[in-house]
Every structure is written in C-alpha cells, then in structure tokens.
Amino acid sequence: MKVSKLWLDKFFDAPLPDAAALAEALTFHAFEIDGIEKVGDDKVLDVKVTPNRGHDCLSHRGIAKELSAILKIPLANDPLEAHPVLAPVTTEVTVDLHRTVLCKRYIAGYIKGVKVGPSPEWLRARLEAVGQRSINNVVDATNFVMFNIGQPLHAFDAGKLGSLSLGVRAAQDGEVMVALDKKSYTLKDTMLVITAGDAPVGIAGVKGGMPAAIDETTKDIVIESANFDGVSVRKTAQALKLRTDASTRFEQVISPELAGYGMQSAVELIQKLAGGELAGYADAYPEPQPPMYANVTVEKVNQVLGTGLTGADIADAFTRLGLPYKEESGVFEVSVPFERLDLVIAEDLIEEVARIIGYDKIPAAPLPDFGKQPEINQNFAAAESLREELIKKGYSEVCTSVFADKGERMVLNKVDSVRPYLRSSLVPGLAEALAKNKPNKDLLGLKEIKLFEIGTVWSAGKETIMIGTVTEKEKASEKIFAPANSAGYGELPVSTAARFEHFSKYPYIVRDIAMWALVDTDAEKIIRTESGTLAVKISLFDRFEKGGKISLAYRIIFQSFDRTLTEVEVNEIMGKVSSALKAQGFEIR
Amino acid sequence: MDMTPDAQLGHLHPISSLIREANQIFFRMGFTLAEGPLLESEWYNFDALNVPKDHPSRDMQDTFFIKDMHGHVLRTHTSPVQVRYMESQIKKGAEPPYRVIVPGKVFRNEATDMTHEAEFTQIEGLVVGENISIANLKGTLELFLKNMFTGAQVEIRFRPSFFPFVEPGVEVDMRLVGDAVPEKLKDKWIEMMGAGMVHPSVLKNAGVDPKKYQGFAFGVGLDRLAMLKWGIDDVRYMHSADLRFVNQF
Numbered sequence: 001m002k003v004s005k006l007w008l009d010k011f012f013d014a015p016l017p018d019a020a021a022l023a024e025a026l027t028f029h030a031f032e033i034d035g036i037e038k039v040g041d042d043k044v045l046d047v048k049v050t051p052n053r054g055h056d057c058l059s060h061r062g063i064a065k066e067l068s069a070i071l072k073i074p075l076a077n078d079p080l081e082a083h084p085v086l087a088p089v090t091t092e093v094t095v096d097l098h099r100t101v102l103c104k105r106y107i108a109g110y111i112k113g114v115k116v117g118p119s120p121e122w123l124r125a126r127l128e129a130v131g132q133r134s135i136n137n138v139v140d141a142t143n144f145v146m147f148n149i150g151q152p153l154h155a156f157d158a159g160k161l162g163s164l165s166l167g168v169r170a171a172q173d174g175e176v177m178v179a180l181d182k183k184s185y186t187l188k189d190t191m192l193v194i195t196a197g198d199a200p201v202g203i204a205g206v207k208g209g210m211p212a213a214i215d216e217t218t219k220d221i222v223i224e225s226a227n228f229d230g231v232s233v234r235k236t237a238q239a240l241k242l243r244t245d246a247s248t249r250f251e252q253v254i255s256p257e258l259a260g261y262g263m264q265s266a267v268e269l270i271q272k273l274a275g276g277e278l279a280g281y282a283d284a285y286p287e288p289q290p291p292m293y294a295n296v297t298v299e300k301v302n303q304v305l306g307t308g309l310t311g312a313d314i315a316d317a318f319t320r321l322g323l324p325y326k327e328e329s330g331v332f333e334v335s336v337p338f339e340r341l342d343l344v345i346a347e348d349l350i351e352e353v354a355r356i357i358g359y360d361k362i363p364a365a366p367l368p369d370f371g372k373q374p375e376i377n378q379n380f381a382a383a384e385s386l387r388e389e390l391i392k393k394g395y396s397e398v399c400t401s402v403f404a405d406k407g408e409r410m411v412l413n414k415v416d417s418v419r420p421y422l423r424s425s426l427v428p429g430l431a432e433a434l435a436k437n438k439p440n441k442d443l444l445g446l447k448e449i450k451l452f453e454i455g456t457v458w459s460a461g462k463e464t465i466m467i468g469t470v471t472e473k474e475k476a477s478e479k480i481f482a483p484a485n486s487a488g489y490g491e492l493p494v495s496t497a498a499r500f501e502h503f504s505k506y507p508y509i510v511r512d513i514a515m516w517a518l519v520d521t522d523a524e525k526i527i528r529t530e531s532g533t534l535a536v537k538i539s540l541f542d543r544f545e546k547g548g549k550i551s552l553a554y555r556i557i558f559q560s561f562d563r564t565l566t567e568v569e570v571n572e573i574m575g576k577v578s579s580a581l582k583a584q585g586f587e588i589r
Numbered sequence: 590m591d592m593t594p595d596a597q598l599g600h601l602h603p604i605s606s607l608i609r610e611a612n613q614i615f616f617r618m619g620f621t622l623a624e625g626p627l628l629e630s631e632w633y634n635f636d637a638l639n640v641p642k643d644h645p646s647r648d649m650q651d652t653f654f655i656k657d658m659h660g661h662v663l664r665t666h667t668s669p670v671q672v673r674y675m676e677s678q679i680k681k682g683a684e685p686p687y688r689v690i691v692p693g694k695v696f697r698n699e700a701t702d703m704t705h706e707a708e709f710t711q712i713e714g715l716v717v718g719e720n721i722s723i724a725n726l727k728g729t730l731e732l733f734l735k736n737m738f739t740g741a742q743v744e745i746r747f748r749p750s751f752f753p754f755v756e757p758g759v760e761v762d763m764r765l766v767g768d769a770v771p772e773k774l775k776d777k778w779i780e781m782m783g784a785g786m787v788h789p790s791v792l793k794n795a796g797v798d799p800k801k802y803q804g805f806a807f808g809v810g811l812d813r814l815a816m817l818k819w820g821i822d823d824v825r826y827m828h829s830a831d832l833r834f835v836n837q838f
Contacts, residue, residue, distance in 0.1 A: 050751035231643040306724025351757035359747035364727035370619035377622040397602040398830035410656040433830035495606040495838040500819040503833045
C-alpha cells in the first residue's frame with residue numbers, strides 16, 4: 001500500500017523523521033517496505049501490509065499508529081479515538097438488509113444541497129501522492145477517508161437513485177448492472193448488490209453503479225459506509241475480474257465498528273468541501289461487534305520468546321501500541337481495540353511485545369538436551385548410498401522437471417501452459433538429458449555421458465519414487481526405488497566446489513595434435529601460449545614410446561564466450577601452434 | 590596408452606549436496622529427516638496449516654491444481670510434512686519432543702526466469718517441546734548457517750513477518766562478514782527464509798496439545814542457498830540436467 005509521508009505527519013504534533021527512517025522503523029518492527037518514491041514535495045512508502053494486518057493497516061491511520069508505537073511518539077490526532085455519534089436519524093432514507101449475513105452493517109448518510117466541484121489543492125495532492133486521480137470534491141472526500149482510516153465508502157446521487165428505500169440483497173442470476181467504469185457486469189446469485197427500490201445501484205463492497213454517479217448537477221447525496229463479508233466480496237471481485245481499493249479492504253475483513261467512524265469523517269469532510277445540510281443517518285446494524293479480550297502471562301511471553309522480560313517491559317509495549325490492559329499477578333488482560341481483529345490468542349499478544357521491543361533484543365540460545373536419538377530415514381539412506389555407488393561408476397546426478405508432455409495427471413492451471421502433465425516416468429527426461437549432454441562430451445572431458453536421477457513419478461494412480469539411469473551405451477531405464485535397512489548414513493562427501501564458473505553457450509571446436517617429442521620441452525606450455533584464451537581445455541590424451549622416441553597427442557578445445565568460432569580462425573591458431581612446436585624441436589605427425 | 594582415466598567419477602547434484610550437508614549438520618543436533626508426498630491434499634497444504642479457504646493468505650502462494658483430483662495441489666511448501674510427521678508420532682504414542690527436517694521439492698505456479706522456478710527445493714525444520722522458544726530458533730539457525738558458510742562470520746537478524754502457520758512469524762536475514770567472503774555477498778543483509786513459532790492451531794490439528802507444547806518451524810529455499818553459496822546466477826541451471834553445470838560440483 002502506498003503511504004504518503006506528508007499525510008502521516010498530520011497525525012502528529014510535529015513532522016516525523018524522514019522517509020528513510022520511517023522505512024527502517026517499519027521494516028524492523030512491522031512491515032517490509034517495497035520502496036520509497038518521491039512525488040512532488042512528498043515521499044511515498046510502498047508498505048507491504050501482511051494479510052493479518054489488513055484489518056487495520058491498509059490505512060494511513062494504521063501505519064501512523066504503528067509508527068507511534070515504534071518511535072514512541074504519541075498520536076496527536078487519532079480519528080478512531082472519539083466514538084462517532086450518528087445523529088440525527090433520518091426516516092427519509094431507509095435501509096433493509098433482508099436478513100443477509102453477508103452485510104453486518106449498512107449506514108446511509110443523507111446530505112442535501114451539496115455543491116459538486118473540484119477538490120482543493122491539499123486533497124488533490126494527497127490522493128495523487130498515493131496514485132489516485134482526483135474526480136470531484138465529494139468522491140475525493142470518500143476516497144480520502146478510505147485511505148485515511150481504511151473504511152471503503154461510496155457516494156450516490158440521491159436524485160438519480162429513483163428511490164431512497166435502499167436494500168442489500170443477493171443479485172438475481174443474470175441481472176445486469178453498469179458500474180462506474182461504464183462497463184456492464186452480468187451478476188450471479190452468489191453476489192451481493194445494493195438496491196434502490198429493488199433496482200441494483202452498486203455491487204456490494206466492489207463498485208458503485210453508473211446511473212447514480214456524482215457529477216456537477218448533483219444536489220443531494222447518499223453516502224454509504226457499510227461492512228460486507230470478506231469471502232463474499234473476494235469471490236465477487238474475482239469472478240467479475242474487478243479488484244478495487246474497496247474490495248481489497250473488505251476481503252481482508254474489517255470491523256463493522258469502523259463504518260461509523262468512516263461515515264462521520266466523510267460527512268464532516270464533504271460538508272467542509274461541498275457544503276450541504278445533513279438530513280441524517282439510517283444505520284442498519286443488527287448485531288454490534290462485542291468487546292474483544294485477549295490474555296497473556298509474563299511467564300508465557302518469556303517462555304515463547306526465550307527472554308527475561310518483566311511485567312513493566314510488557315506493559316510498556318502494550319501502552320505504546322495503544323492496547324488498554326489490566327494486570328493482575330502476572331496476567332495481562334488486554335481490551336482489544338475494535339479494529340485489531342488480529343489479536344485473539346496469547347501468541348498474538350506475544351508477537352506485539354516481540355516486535356515492539358525488537359527481535360534484536362531476543363538472545364540466541366542453543367537447543368536444550370534432546371534425550372533421544374534421531375531416527376535414520378531409510379529412504380534417504382538408500383538414496384544416499386545409491387548416489388555414492390553410481391557416482392563411483394561415473395554417473396552424474398541430474399534433476400529433470402516433473403512436468404511433461406504426457407502423463408496420467410494433468411495440471412489444471414499452469415501459467416506457461418507448456419508441459420502440463422506430471423511425468424509418469426523418468427525415462428523421457430533422462431533420454432532428453434543424454435541427448436543434450438552428448439555434444440559437450442569433449443568439453444566435459446568425458447569418455448561417455450552417464451546420468452542418473454532419483455525422482456518422483458505419477459503412474460498407476462500412485463506417486464512413486466524411481467531411480468533412473470542412462471548412458472550412451474544403455475538406453476534410459478528406471479526401477480522402483482527401495483528403502484534401505486541402514487544403521488546410519490555414513491560420512492559421505494559433500495561438494496568442495498568454491499564458486500560456480502560460467503560456461504559459454506556457443507559451440508566449441510576440437511582439434512587434436514600429435515607429435516614425436518625429441519627434446520625434453522614442455523609441449524603443453526607451448527600449446528597454451530600459442531593457442532591463447534580461446535583454448536578452454538588442453539589435455540594430453542595419448543602417450544607412448546617407440547624406439548626411444550615419445551609420441552604425444554593433445555586435444556585442444558576452442559570456444560568463445562561471445563560468438564561462434566569459425567574453422568578458419570581455429571585453423572590459423574593451429575598453424576601457429578604447429579610452427580611453435582616445430583621450432584622447439586617437436587616433429588608433428 | 591589411453592590417458593583418459595578409466596575411473597572417471599560422476600558428480601552429485603549441488604542440491605543433493607546441500608541436502609546431504611544440511612542433514613549432517615541437523616542430525617548432529619538430533620533432527621530426524623522426514624518426507625511427504627508432492628501431490629498433497631489441500632487439508633495438509635493449507636487448512637491444517639491455518640490457511641483458511643477463500644482467505645487472502647492463500648493468494649500468497651500461487652498454487653498448481655490437478656485435473657480430476659479435487660482438493661489436491663502440488664505442495665507449495667514442505668510445511669504439510671510438519672503436520673504429517675506430528676500426526677504419525679502421536680498415532681504411535683510418541684509425544685514431543687520432536688526435531689525434524691524435511692528436504693523436498695515444492696511448486697509455485699509462476700513464470701520462470703533467472704530467479705524464479707515453478708519447481709524448486711526447500712528444507713523445512715520443526716522443533717517441538719515444552720520450552721522451545723524464538724531464542725532457540727535464533728540459536729539453531731545461527732548454528733546451521735555457520736556450518737553452511739564455513740570460513741565466514743555469519744550474522745542473522747529477524748524481522749516481523751506473517752505466515753498463517755506461525756505466530757509470531759519472522760523473516761530471517763543473513764549477513765556474511767570476513768575476508769573469505771566473495772565481494773558480491775560481503776557485509777550485505779540477504780533474505781534467507783521465513784520462520785516462527787508454530788501456531789497453536791497447527792499443533793492442535795496434528796493432535797499435539799498446544800497448552801503443553803510449543804515449538805518453532807522454518808523453511809529455507811535450497812536453490813537460493815545454492816545460488817548464494819556458489820555464486821550461481823540462474824536458478825534454471827538446477828533443472829537443466831546440463832553436466833557443464835552439475836559437474837562443477
């Protein structure tokens with residue numbers, strides 16, 4: 001979520017430390033930061049709010065509250081502090097929830113006589129900083145409140161609604177609604193709609209309808225501040241391929257209490273920007289959210305964290321986070337703020353303590369005595385001894401893809417849609433691997449390519465682990481892998497490679513050179529000097545003595561990292577190599 | 590005379606080498622190696638791990654679903670084996686303490702590039718007992734990474750994070766310090782893995798009493814570990830079956 005630094009500052013008496021310092025504070029105590037962007041005079045942080053904090057932190061207020069706790073700077077203006085009073089009540093607008101469980105609360109606020117126009121500069125700047133386009137003062141006000149406290153809102157043109165009898169009901173299968181994006185959506189009965197006199201005017205929690213859109217001619221407006229079921233909104237948004245800032249907030253589940261705060265803030269701001277007179281509110285809230293409590297003991301905190309924190313340390317963390325608590329003989333009872341739906345069990349509170357105190361304050365401790373012997377995994381023991389056995393015989397281990405062109409089991413939704421089956425055999429993969437490696441035999445300095453794989457296949461309705469081998473002489477074959485009966489794994493070697501070295505993706509050229517050595521001169525050194533950097537491998541592959549003379553045969557592999565070499569240039573190099581060897585007294589054969 | 594040695598040795602795949610090395614390190618600390626199926630039920634892959642249906646946290650992992658096998662996925666992590674292992678122990682009448690590592694293949698439905706693969710390898714760790722803490726998690730990971738990156742001073746740090754199957758949840762960063770460390774890695778904090786204290790619901794789902802026992806879990810990407818350890822710049826080499834790659838290890 002995009003978070004504006006200048007926006008955050010408004011929650012405090014004095015400007016906060018710079019954006020980099022805020023990013024650091026959030027990274028180590030709350031959320032990862034995906035980047036900081038400069039937008040005009042503002043700095044915008046891209047905060048990766050975790051799914052457990054979507055309830056309260058998809059808002060500037062939520063992030064400000066976190067910073068207040070981390071940096072120990074009290075919030076000067078908390079929009080969630082004073083409980084909203086939704087008065088007066090109006091009977092001009094009515095709301096019927098039709099007993100749906102998918103809407104916990106629906107508040108309609110009715111304002112008459114607004115003057116729709118452009119937003120003031122400060123509001124445009126705030127919204128543009130977080131990537132929003134300014135539309136008009138009324139719509140911008142509802143968006144501002146959403147990004148400010150996290151409650152999605154919607155404004156209808158009351159004159160265009162046709163009826164002020166609002167309802168929330170399941171859509172009819174095939175019911176069509178044109179949304180604010182001017183696209184028409186065909187709805188299903190699993191989706192929830194907002195209705196005016198039973199005509200759909202909005203897709204609940206996702207998007208408002210075009211017919212009641214606010215424009216310059218709008219006089220009277222109805223503001224919606226509601227609470228819709230997370231799963232329902234998520235499924236609707238997915239099915240319609242219409243994810244909005246509202247739907248992302250509802251699908252994380254937000255408190256129905258927040259709707260009251262959202263409504264009051266929106267009405268205040270709209271009246272400030274667009275005038276109008278508040279006719280009143282209609283609040284359908286059949287089952288108010290009960291108070292929430294969570295408990296934890298000092299002992300449990302220290303048991304889980306491995307720390308020696310005191311009651312005072314824990315109390316300090318709770319105070320900084322604005323979590324009211326009662327403490328009695330080591331037991332903390334936290335009265336959970338309505339928006340913190342993530343705080344339920346003791347471990348949730350322990351996490352709050354840990355991250356506010358800082359994970360760097362938690363020591364590293366060795367594991368206690370186990371008092372048991374670990375078991376030997378007989379599948380793994382068998383795989384390990386099989387690996388050793390095959391490696392000794394010259395086989396190298398490969399790991400090929402489990403995805404194949406054919407098989408018994410098919411993947412439904414593969415992103416790249418190539419090889420959509422799960423392999424039923426290791427054989428095709430090994431045969432392909434052999435073919436791929438054969439041309440590189442000289443480069444690899446191998447007499448024969450030999451490969452093995454221990455891998456999973458799906459065949460005969462089962463998932464089975466197989467061992468497969470292939471060589472240039474023997475076709476690829478596989479057998480079911482059998483567990484061992486070992487007393488231990490043995491001391492097996494691990495790779496001693498230091499660093500991976502890049503290899504060229506261009507073809508190589510091989511040249512052999514044989515000679516009679518009459519003198520005691522290092523032929524390889526001469527070859528290396530003369531053949532230059534394009535010779536990637538020089539090896540003595542044959543040597544014999546006859547009649548007091550020594551025959552030497554070298555294989556030289558030429559390859560470039562940036563191009564395909566030509567026969568001509570390699571022949572030229574070989575010419576130089578021959579001449580140099582001759583000059584040193586070798587007789588080229 | 591033929592100069593090519595008759596007894597040319599083959600090579601171990603670098604991921605197998607890492608699993609072998611990790612198993613040696615953890616075996617000394619009392620960990621048993623456990624396994625589980627790659628084609629996993631949604632119950633073990635998600636529900637038992639406290640990832641509810643239709644919840645945004647399921648979006649955190651792009652999942653492969655299987656045709657005509659409703660309720661099954663290619664496992665997105667090695668964590669389902671946490672529940673499978675604990676369940677099997679309880680069934681045998683073996684109460685905690687438990688110490689397990691689970692190396693194995695996992696799958697994410699995403700386009701592949703130099704740093705992303707649809708199939709890769711993870712190693713999961715699980716420790717459950719009466720007094721297992723975040724401090725023990727720190728100590729265990731320090732010891733593991735020190736053994737994996739011998740010759741360097743290894744520092745680790747935790748940052749708050751969220752995975753539905755742990756609470757508290759952390760992200761673990763590592764920094765290598767010392768003259769032997771390659772320039773590219775030296776003194777830089779690198780994200781290594783997700784970890785945390787096993788969520789009480791996960792223990793409960795596996796039949797372990799969360800009032801009596803607690804524990805930690807972690808999951809490391811071995812492909813990423815291999816890339817860091819050996820300076821490999823393209824994850825796709827792992828499944829390339831190219832001996833120009835494998836035979837370097």
